[in-house]
Amino acid sequence: MDFYDLYAPVNEAKKALELIKGWNISGIALTHIYEDKEGINKYLERMDELNSQTKLDLVRCCVLDPGSPRELKDMLGETRQKVEIVEVDGGSFEINKAAVEDRRVDVLLHPEHKRKDPGIDHKTARAAAENEVVVGFVFHDLHQTYGKVRSHVLEHIRNSIDLCQKYGASFIVTSGAKDKYALRGGRELMSLPKVLGVEKGTAIDSVTNIPKKIVQKNRKKLKGKIKKGGVEEL
Amino acid sequence: MARPETLPSSLREKKRYIAFEIRSESQVEFGDLINALWSSILDLFGEINTGRISFWLVKDLWDKEKQKGLIKCNHNHVSEVRLALGLVERIGENKVSIRSLGVSGTMKSARKKYFGEKDLTDFQGQRKA
Numbered sequence: 001m002d003f004y005d006l007y008a009p010v011n012e013a014k015k016a017l018e019l020i021k022g023w024n025i026s027g028i029a030l031t032h033i034y035e036d037k038e039g040i041n042k043y044l045e046r047m048d049e050l051n052s053q054t055k056l057d058l059v060r061c062c063v064l065d066p067g068s069p070r071e072l073k074d075m076l077g078e079t080r081q082k083v084e085i086v087e088v089d090g091g092s093f094e095i096n097k098a099a100v101e102d103r104r105v106d107v108l109l110h111p112e113h114k115r116k117d118p119g120i121d122h123k124t125a126r127a128a129a130e131n132e133v134v135v136g137f138v139f140h141d142l143h144q145t146y147g148k149v150r151s152h153v154l155e156h157i158r159n160s161i162d163l164c165q166k167y168g169a170s171f172i173v174t175s176g177a178k179d180k181y182a183l184r185g186g187r188e189l190m191s192l193p194k195v196l197g198v199e200k201g202t203a204i205d206s207v208t209n210i211p212k213k214i215v216q217k218n219r220k221k222l223k224g225k226i227k228k229g230g231v232e233e234l
Numbered sequence: 235m236a237r238p239e240t241l242p243s244s245l246r247e248k249k250r251y252i253a254f255e256i257r258s259e260s261q262v263e264f265g266d267l268i269n270a271l272w273s274s275i276l277d278l279f280g281e282i283n284t285g286r287i288s289f290w291l292v293k294d295l296w297d298k299e300k301q302k303g304l305i306k307c308n309h310n311h312v313s314e315v316r317l318a319l320g321l322v323e324r325i326g327e328n329k330v331s332i333r334s335l336g337v338s339g340t341m342k343s344a345r346k347k348y349f350g351e352k353d354l355t356d357f358q359g360q361r362k363a
Binding site: 185 | 257258321
């Protein structure tokens with residue numbers, strides 16, 4: 001199976017890549033957290049350098065952490081044409097809503113982050129399905145919590161998955177590793193939705209086919225093979 | 235002392251063996267490992283569900299050099315054990331990343347596949363040749 005991890009903002013990229021050798025991971029997004037234009041250019045240079053040193057499919061990915069929906073739109077304008085995957089750090093309901101309503105966003109990460117509810121409702125789930133925005137759940141959130149809080153996080157993830165399935169939105173599971181030892185194998189990531197009651201096939205897709213398809217589609221878009229309106233040049 | 239007879243195989247609980255590997259800064263001790271795994275699984279699933287999982291860490295197959303081990307569990311609860319393994323962040327003082335290598339139905343095949351052990355059947359083909 002081709003496992004993909006689309007959110008791993010690891011500090012020591014080289015060491016992390018060495019650690020996951022032989023883990024059956026096909027692709028990983030060593031994510032950059034967006035601050036300014038210069039930061040993205042430096043990140044892209046570093047990724048080019050790393051790409052020549054590894055056989056893994058390194059995905060160029062940027063996480064946006066906007067303060068308001070207006071700021072999100074500005075950030076999307078600056079990043080969309082430069083990186084393969086654009087993710088939005090969820091949490092605030094306004095941001096979650098704005099992210100799923102914008103087709104330029106690929107992944108909305110942990111909509112339930114630091115909240116007392118799942119962070120998405122039936123309307124946002126439907127909007128995510130319509131605009132092909134994928135909802136991403138972060139495994140590292142479970143590392144950072146325990147006891148009562150962890151049980152709430154699991155409950156919110158379960159509710160979000162139910163909504164996604166009802167309205168046809170896709171979801172993925174990512175490691176969210178900030179250091180190399182927080183990286184996890186594909187089967188460990190896959191076990192999260194499975195334990196929460198998702199069918200085996202869907203759980204596998206959440207770490208294999210869905211992330212792979214997003215990456216392939218966006219690469220075609222960046223090369224200009226997919227025109228506006230979804231027409232593909234063959 | 236009188237003991238109950240071993241149940242026939244059709245009445246016994248079906249089990250699976252999960253081989254795993256630990257990556258960490260320094261070597262992990264078995265005592266620390268067992269504490270970390272039990273507390274992870276108990277925190278996550280509680281006492282009743284842990285009973286259903288029939289979790290057991292096989293002591294004889296802990297390879298201290300290669301940091302590999304084997305877990306026995308009920309055949310319906312492999313994902314639960316994998317999730318609990320993934321949620322172990324520290325063992326003793328070490329930051330760790332635990333990855334499951336694979337699942338097998340018998341201890342014999344787990345030893346062969348994941349621990350590189352061999353028995354006489356592996357050499358039968360060679361003798362005929």
